[in-house]
Amino acid sequence: MMRTILPALLVALIGFLGAGCKATEEWVKPGVSDAQRDRDMSECLIASADTVPTAQGPQRRLNQSRYRRCMSDRGYAVKKAGE
Numbered sequence: 659m660m661r662t663i664l665p666a667l668l669v670a671l672i673g674f675l676g677a678g679c680k681a682t683e684e685w686v687k688p689g690v691s692d693a694q695r696d697r698d699m700s701e702c703l704i705a706s707a708d709t710v711p712t713a714q715g716p717q718r719r720l721n722q723s724r725y726r727r728c729m730s731d732r733g734y735a736v737k738k739a740g741e
Contacts, residue, residue, distance in 0.1 A: 682739035702728035
């Protein structure tokens with residue numbers, strides 16, 4: 659069951675993160691491949707999710723502060739458009 663929940667959770671979290679972030683920002687780290695950055699982002703997304711009670715039952719929500727700290731702790735910085 660966990661194998662079917664994790665991909666759905668990841669897709670939902672990426673969508674949620676995308677809705678909450680400016681499209682003009684990108685996480686960058688010199689010398690890191692796109693594949694490694696994607697893995698780091700996925701791991702930070704999963705680690706930054708909180709379970710919260712709702713009327714429809716428990717739901718996962720992204721703690722954006724924790725996500726940004728996780729990415730920063732891995733050596734990434736936010737690059738804004740035009741920089």
